[in-house]
Amino acid sequence: GAVVSQHPSRVICKSGTSVKIECRSLDFQATTMFWYRQFPKQSLMLMATSNEGSKATYEQGVEKDKFLINHASLTLSTLTVTSAHPEDSSFYICSARTGGVNEQFFGPGTRLTVL
Amino acid sequence: AQSVTQLDSHVSVSEGTPVLLRCNYSSSYSPSLFWYVQHPNKGLQLLLKYTSAATLVKGINGFEAEFKKSETSFHLTKPSAHMSDAAEYFCVVSDLSGTYKYIFGTGTRLKVLA
Numbered sequence: 001g002a003v004v005s006q007h008p009s010r011v012i013c014k015s016g017t018s019v020k021i022e023c024r025s026l027d028f029q030a031t032t033m034f035w036y037r038q039f040p041k042q043s044l045m046l047m048a049t050s051n052e053g054s055k056a057t058y059e060q061g062v063e064k065d066k067f068l069i070n071h072a073s074l075t076l077s078t079l080t081v082t083s084a085h086p087e088d089s090s091f092y093i094c095s096a097r098t099g100g101v102n103e104q105f106f107g108p109g110t111r112l113t114v115l
Numbered sequence: 116a117q118s119v120t121q122l123d124s125h126v127s128v129s130e131g132t133p134v135l136l137r138c139n140y141s142s143s144y145s146p147s148l149f150w151y152v153q154h155p156n157k158g159l160q161l162l163l164k165y166t167s168a169a170t171l172v173k174g175i176n177g178f179e180a181e182f183k184k185s186e187t188s189f190h191l192t193k194p195s196a197h198m199s200d201a202a203e204y205f206c207v208v209s210d211l212s213g214t215y216k217y218i219f220g221t222g223t224r225l226k227v228l229a
Contacts, residue, residue, distance in 0.1 A: 006158075032215060043205060043219045044159075093158055095217075102147050102166065102209055104217055108158040 003027055004096050006107035013084055014115055021079045021110045023094030029074035030096035034104060035067075038091040050077055084114040117142045119208045121220035129228045134193040136223045138180075138206035141187060147209040148189045149217075150180055154202045162204075165189060176200070201227045 003026040013019050023033060032051050036044040048064075050056040050071035058064045066088075068080040077096075081088050091111055095104035122137040140146055147166045151159040163174025170182040180191045189206060206220040 034216070041224075043222045044217075046216060049214065049216065091156070095159075097215055102211070102215060103149070103161070103164060104215070106151075106159040109156070111156065 002105040004030075004094065004105045004107040006092075006094055006110050008110060009108065010111045010113075012113045012115060015085055016083055018080055018082045019084055019112060021081075021092055021094075021112075023077045023079070023096070023107055025075045025096045025098075025105070028096075028098050028105075030077070031074065031099045032097050033071055033077040034095045034097075035069060035077075035079050036093045036095070038093060038109075040091075044093060047079075081112065084112070086114045088112065089114045117144075117146065117208045117210055117218050119148075119206050119218055119220040121204075121206050121223050123223050124221065125224045125226065127226040127228060128196045130198055131195050134191070134196045134200065134225065136191040136204050136206075136225065138189045138191065138220060139187050140189060140206075140208045142208055142211075144211040147211065148180075148182065149207040149209070150174065150178070150189075150191045151205045151207060152202050153205065153222075159205065162191070196225075196227045198227050198229065201225055 005024045007022045035047045038044045047062045048056045048058045056069035071077040093109045095106045118141045120139045149164045150162040162178045163172045165182045173179045204223045207217045210216040
């Protein structure tokens with residue numbers, strides 16, 4: 001139980017294009033989803049928290065117009081990197097939790113490379 | 116505010132010897148603490164968690180951790196390292212203020228020598 005998937009696992013795009021990453025909770029309803037970014041050999045950095053049906057809460061320093069987060073249903077959240085640039089290349093990981101459970105379940109991550 | 120400190124960025128052990136990965140936390144509340152493992156280019160796998168029940172927590176793959184409030188520590192141990200244990204390990208404290216955010220340590224890279 002408590003499986004979270006991400007799609008795609010890897011994506012390569014050209015500078016200036018937009019990329020959408022999906023995060024799905026497969027066997028539970030995710031009241032809250034989190035998006036993280038991880039640079040090589042570094043820890044995870046929380047980008048934003050999204051609750052189903054409401055706007056995401058972004059961490060300080062994260063551009064909300066660049067990293068668009070949508071949490072339209074209890075099983076799906078999407079992260080769209082708009083006008084991607086090489087410095088956006090990173091490993092993006094989502095996690096999800098359900099109400100009453102103080103534990104996050106992590107997806108396998110998406111490797112984004114911007115050329 | 117919660118914080119977590121992983122005292123060693125790299126740890127090397129020989130196969131078959133004990134593993135100790137150190138973690139200290141700071142929390143205004145009774146914390147929830149977690150250890151996760153990450154293999155290269157993979158997501159995070161939960162090893163174990165402490166949520167105010169037994170102070171000695173047993174996890175998967177022979178790992179365990181002891182919550183010591185007096186020392187504000189939650190060190191991860193394993194009696195005998197296996198080559199497959201080589202990975203990055205993260206200590207995490209959960210924000211109990213209502214946001215359920217995770218505060219991650221900087222990670223410890225475990226190397227297992229043959």
